[in-house]
Amino acid sequence: MNRNILQTSNERIQNFAGNAGASELFSIIMPTYNRVNVINQTLDSVFAQSYRPIEIIIVDDGSTDETASLVDAWKLSHEEENSLLIKYVYQNNAGPSAARNRGLAESSGEFIQFLDSDDLIPPERLEILAGIFQQDPDVDFIHTGFDGFCADCGEVIETHYGKPDQDQLEVALKGRLWPNTLRSAFKRSLAVATGPWNEEMTCFEDYEYVVRAIGKAKKCVALREILASARRGGGMRVSDNLRTYQGRTFRIMAEAALCEVVRTRTDVSQQAKEEFASRLYALGFRSAASGWPDLAKCCGELADSLGGELDWLGKRRRFMYRLGKFGGIANSYLGRIKNWKKHQKKKAQGHVCGKKHQE
Incomplete structure (x- = not known):
C-alpha cells in the first residue's frame, strides 16, 4: 500500500481550500491509531449507508498494529466503482487534529x-443529511443527536438529543451543545471558512472546531x-483530561474561540452572553481550586x-x-454533596457487562 509523505499543515489546507468538491459526494474523514480491533465495525457502518456516492478517507496516524492490512482487505x-471509494493515507504520528486536516486535504x-x-x-444518517443539504x-x-454505548457490552449508556428549536x-454559549466529531456534518464551503483543526490541542479540539464552524455558518x-x-x-475520558493542567488549558482555548465568535456576531442575546460568562466564572474558580491561578485569571478575563449584567447564579459564581482558591474549594465541597446524593440514587444501577457506567 502506498504510504504518502506528510505535508505541512499550510500545504494541506491550501490543497483543500482550492478544491471545489464533487457534487453530492459525501467524504467520510476517519483518523485512526491502533484500532485494528474495531475499525472494521466503523467501516461496516459506512458501507451499510443507504446513501451513495461516498468516499472514505482513512488517515492512519502512525499505527503499529495491522491496521494497514485490515484496510487493504476491507x-x-x-x-464499489464510482459509488464507494476508499483511500488510505499513512502519516507519522502527529495527533488526531493533524490527521483530520490531512483527511480534509485528501477529500473530494x-x-x-x-x-x-x-x-x-x-x-440512514448520510441520506438524511444529504437531503437537508x-x-x-x-x-x-x-x-444531530447521538448516543454512547459501552465498549464491553454494547448497551447504550447515554443519550444526547439535538435541539432543533434553538439557535445553535x-x-x-449555555454549555448544552456537547460538540464532538461524529454528530456534526459540514458543507465543504463551511469547512474551508472554518479553517484547519488546531493541531496543538489533544483534547477539546472538537469543541474548539465546532464552535468556530457555527460562528462561520450561513445556516445551522x-x-x-x-x-x-x-x-x-x-x-x-474527556473528564479525566479536564483534571490535568494541559486539559484545562485546552478547554479554556476552546472557550476563548467561542468568545471570539461572540465578539464577531451582533445577533447573540444578552441572556446567552450572561450564561456564558457565568460558566466561565465557574471554570475560573474550579481552576483556582486546582492550584492553577493563571488559568483562573484567563477564565475571569x-x-x-x-460585559452585561448577571443573574443570581452568575453573580454567585463571580463572587x-x-x-480565588478558597471560593473554588468551598464550591467543590458543595458539588461533592450534590453528586453524592445523585449517585446514591444510581448506586445499584449496573449493566449486562457487570460495570457501573459514569454519566
Whole structure:
C-alpha cells in the first residue's frame, strides 16, 4: 500500500481550500491509531449507508498494529466503482487534529463527515443529511443527536438529543451543545471558512472546531434524532483530561474561540452572553481550586470581556471566582454533596457487562 509523505499543515489546507468538491459526494474523514480491533465495525457502518456516492478517507496516524492490512482487505471486498471509494493515507504520528486536516486535504466531497474509527453511524444518517443539504442551499452545518454505548457490552449508556428549536450558537454559549466529531456534518464551503483543526490541542479540539464552524455558518440545522453512536470505555475520558493542567488549558482555548465568535456576531442575546460568562466564572474558580491561578485569571478575563449584567447564579459564581482558591474549594465541597446524593440514587444501577457506567 502506498504510504504518502506528510505535508505541512499550510500545504494541506491550501490543497483543500482550492478544491471545489464533487457534487453530492459525501467524504467520510476517519483518523485512526491502533484500532485494528474495531475499525472494521466503523467501516461496516459506512458501507451499510443507504446513501451513495461516498468516499472514505482513512488517515492512519502512525499505527503499529495491522491496521494497514485490515484496510487493504476491507477495501478489496467492499469498494464499489464510482459509488464507494476508499483511500488510505499513512502519516507519522502527529495527533488526531493533524490527521483530520490531512483527511480534509485528501477529500473530494461536497459534504464532510468526520468519523472516529471506533464510532458508528446508522444506515440512514448520510441520506438524511444529504437531503437537508440539497433541499436548502443555505444550510452548511447539521448537528444531530447521538448516543454512547459501552465498549464491553454494547448497551447504550447515554443519550444526547439535538435541539432543533434553538439557535445553535446560543446552545453552545449555555454549555448544552456537547460538540464532538461524529454528530456534526459540514458543507465543504463551511469547512474551508472554518479553517484547519488546531493541531496543538489533544483534547477539546472538537469543541474548539465546532464552535468556530457555527460562528462561520450561513445556516445551522439541528436534528433531535439519534443518528450517531460513540463507543465508550477502553481509554481516557474527556473528564479525566479536564483534571490535568494541559486539559484545562485546552478547554479554556476552546472557550476563548467561542468568545471570539461572540465578539464577531451582533445577533447573540444578552441572556446567552450572561450564561456564558457565568460558566466561565465557574471554570475560573474550579481552576483556582486546582492550584492553577493563571488559568483562573484567563477564565475571569474572558468572562469580564462579555460585559452585561448577571443573574443570581452568575453573580454567585463571580463572587466565588473573586474569592480565588478558597471560593473554588468551598464550591467543590458543595458539588461533592450534590453528586453524592445523585449517585446514591444510581448506586445499584449496573449493566449486562457487570460495570457501573459514569454519566
